[in-house]
Amino acid sequence: MVDADQTFVIVGGGLAGAKAAETLRAEGFTGRVILICDERDHPYERPPLSKGYLLGKEERDSVFVHEPAWYARNDIELHLGETVDAIDREAKTVRFGEDGTLVRYDKLLLATGAEPRRLDIPGTDLAGVHHLRRLAHAERLKGVLASLGRDNGHLVIAGAGWIGLEVAAAAREYGAEVTVVHRDQTPLNSVLGPELGQLFADLHRDHGVRFHFGATLTEITGQDGMVLPGLAAALACGLVVGIANWALIRGFAMPPIIATLSSSLVFQSVAIAYGRGLRISPPDGFAAFTTWQVAGVPMMAVAGFVLAAIMAVVLQRTIYGRSVLAVGQNPRAAHLAGVKVERTRFLTYALSGGFAGLAGALMAGYFGGASLDMGKDYLLNSIAVVVIGGTSVAGGRANLPGLWGASLFLFLLVTMLNALGTGTGLRLVLTGLIIIAVIVAAGGEKTR
Numbered sequence: 001m002v003d004a005d006q007t008f009v010i011v012g013g014g015l016a017g018a019k020a021a022e023t024l025r026a027e028g029f030t031g032r033v034i035l036i037c038d039e040r041d042h043p044y045e046r047p048p049l050s051k052g053y054l055l056g057k058e059e060r061d062s063v064f065v066h067e068p069a070w071y072a073r074n075d076i077e078l079h080l081g082e083t084v085d086a087i088d089r090e091a092k093t094v095r096f097g098e099d100g101t102l103v104r105y106d107k108l109l110l111a112t113g114a115e116p117r118r119l120d121i122p123g124t125d126l127a128g129v130h131h132l133r134r135l136a137h138a139e140r141l142k143g144v145l146a147s148l149g150r151d152n153g154h155l156v157i158a159g160a161g162w163i164g165l166e167v168a169a170a171a172r173e174y175g176a177e178v179t180v181v182h183r184d185q186t187p188l189n190s191v192l193g194p195e196l197g198q199l200f201a202d203l204h205r206d207h208g209v210r211f212h213f214g215a216t217l218t219e220i221t222g223q224d225g226m227v228l229p230g231l232a233a234a235l236a237c238g239l240v241v242g243i244a245n246w247a248l249i250r251g252f253a254m255p256p257i258i259a260t261l262s263s264s265l266v267f268q269s270v271a272i273a274y275g276r277g278l279r280i281s282p283p284d285g286f287a288a289f290t291t292w293q294v295a296g297v298p299m300m301a302v303a304g305f306v307l308a309a310i311m312a313v314v315l316q317r318t319i320y321g322r323s324v325l326a327v328g329q330n331p332r333a334a335h336l337a338g339v340k341v342e343r344t345r346f347l348t349y350a351l352s353g354g355f356a357g358l359a360g361a362l363m364a365g366y367f368g369g370a371s372l373d374m375g376k377d378y379l380l381n382s383i384a385v386v387v388i389g390g391t392s393v394a395g396g397r398a399n400l401p402g403l404w405g406a407s408l409f410l411f412l413l414v415t416m417l418n419a420l421g422t423g424t425g426l427r428l429v430l431t432g433l434i435i436i437a438v439i440v441a442a443g444g445e446k447t448r
C-alpha cells in the first residue's frame with residue numbers, strides 16, 4: 001500500500017532510473033514513486049543496441065530492465081513519452097508532458113543520462129545518416145544493415161570508439177562494406193592507448209573493416225530523398241484504410257461506428273503481428289520540421305490552421321462540400337435533390353483516412369517515431385473539440401472556426417486543471433462531462 005505523504009520523482013527511464021525505482025522499493029520506501037521519461041519504451045538497457053540486439057540475436061523483450069507488469073506490481077507510476085521541461089526547487093515541483101502536468105516531490109532524482117555528440121557539419125540531417133542511442137535507433141539501424149548487406153551497400157562510421165567498432169562488426173556480419181573514419185591514429189586511443197588500439201584495428205581489418213585514421217568528416221553530401229516518398233506512403237495507407245472503411249459500410253450495410261471500430265482492430269492487429277513493436281525514428285530534418293516554431297507558434301498548429309481554412313472553403317464553397325453537408329442532414333433528401341450520395345461518402349471516407357495518415361506521419365516526426373497508441377490521447381479530445389466547436393456529431397452541420405475556438409478552450413481548461421494540480425483521471429472525466437453537457441444543451445442533436 002502506497003503512503004501518499006512522501007513522493008519520490010525520478011526523471012529518466014534508463015538503467016539508472018529503473019534501478020533507482022527498484023532499490024527504493026527493495027529498501028522499503030512506501031511513498032509514491034513516479035518515473036518520468038521522454039522515451040515511450042519501458043526502461044531498457046542500451047549496451048545490446050550495438051551488440052546482440054543489433055545483430056538480431058537478442059529479442060526486443062530482453063533489453064528491458066523489468067517486464068512492464070513489474071512497475072504496476074511495485075506501485076511505480078510511469079509517465080512514458082513525457083519530457084520534464086521545468087523544475088521548481090522552491091515549490092518542489094517538476095513540470096512534464098505536453099499539457100504541463102505539475103507534480104510535487106519530496107525527493108527528486110535526475111537520471112537523464114547523456115546524448116551522443118552531434119557532428120557540427122553540413123548534411124547530418126540527410127536521409128541515410130543515423131545516430132545510435134535509443135531502441136528506436138537500433139531498430140532502424142538493424143533494417144539499414146540488413147538491406148546494406150543484401151545490396152552490397154557501404155556503411156561509413158564516424159568514430160572508432162566502442163560503439164563505432166561494435167556497429168562496424170555487426171555491419172560486417174550482415175555483409176555490408178564498412179569504412180570507419182577516426183580522428184586519432186588508432187581506435188579507442190583515449191581509453192586503451194595506442195598498442196591495444198592497434199590490436200583492435202588489426203582485428204577489425206581481418207574482418208574486412210577499412211579505416212581512415214587521423215581524419216575527420218567535414219561534410220556529408222546527398223539528398224533527403226525519402227521524406228516525400230514516406231509522406232506519400234503514409235497518405236496512401238490512410239487512403240486505403242478510408243476506402244476499406246467505406247467498402248465495409250457500403251458492402252455489408254454495417255453501421256459506420258461498428259465498421260470503423262472493427263477495421264481499426266484489424267489494422268492494429270496486423271501492425272502488432274508484422275511490426276512487432278518496431279518503431280522507426282524519423283529523419284532528423286523531418287523531425288526538426290515538425291517541431292519547428294513560427295514566431296513562437298508550433299508548425300503543427302500552423303499546418304492545422306491552414307488545413308482547417310482550406311476545408312472551411314471546401315465545405316462552404318464547393319459542390320463536394322455542400323454535398324457532404326446535405327448527405328449528413330438527410331441522405332435520402334440529398335439523393336432526391338440529385339446529390340451523388342455514395343460518391344460523396346466514398347470521397348469523404350478516403351479523405352478522412354488520407355488526413356489521418358498524414359497526421360500520423362507528422363505526429364511520428366514530432367514524437368520521434370510512430371507507436372500504435374500514439375493517437376489514443378486525441379480520441380476523446382477530438383470528439384470534444386468537434387462537439388464543443390458546434391459541429392453536429394450526427395452530421396449536416398460543420399463549424400470549422402468553432403474547432404479552433406474549442407481547441408483553445410480545451411487547452412486553457414487543461415492548463416487550468418494542471419495549475420490546480422488535478423490528475424489525468426479527473427481531467428478525462430471533466431472532458432467527458434463537457435461533451436455530454438454540450439450535446440444535451442444542443443437538444444439531443446438529431447434524436448428529435
Ligand SMILES: Cc1cc2nc3c(=O)[nH]c(=O)nc-3n(C[C@H](O)[C@H](O)[C@H](O)COP(=O)(O)OP(=O)(O)OC[C@H]3O[C@@H](n4cnc5c(N)ncnc54)[C@H](O)[C@@H]3O)c2cc1C
Nearest residue numbers: 012013014015016037038046047050083084112113114133
Ligand atoms: C549503443 C550503446 C551501447 C552501449 N554499450 C555499453 C556497454 O557495452 N557497456 C557499458 O558499460 N555502457 C554502454 N553504453 C553506455 C550505457 O548505456 C550508459 O552509460 C547508460 O545507458 C547510462 O544509463 P542512465 O540510466 O544513466 O542514462 P540513459 O540510459 O541515458 O537514460 C536516461 C533517460 O532519461 C531520458 N531523459 C533525458 N532528459 C529527460 C527529460 N528532460 N525528461 C524526461 N526524460 C529525460 C533520456 O531520454 C533517457 O531515456 C552504451 C550506450 C549506447 C548508446
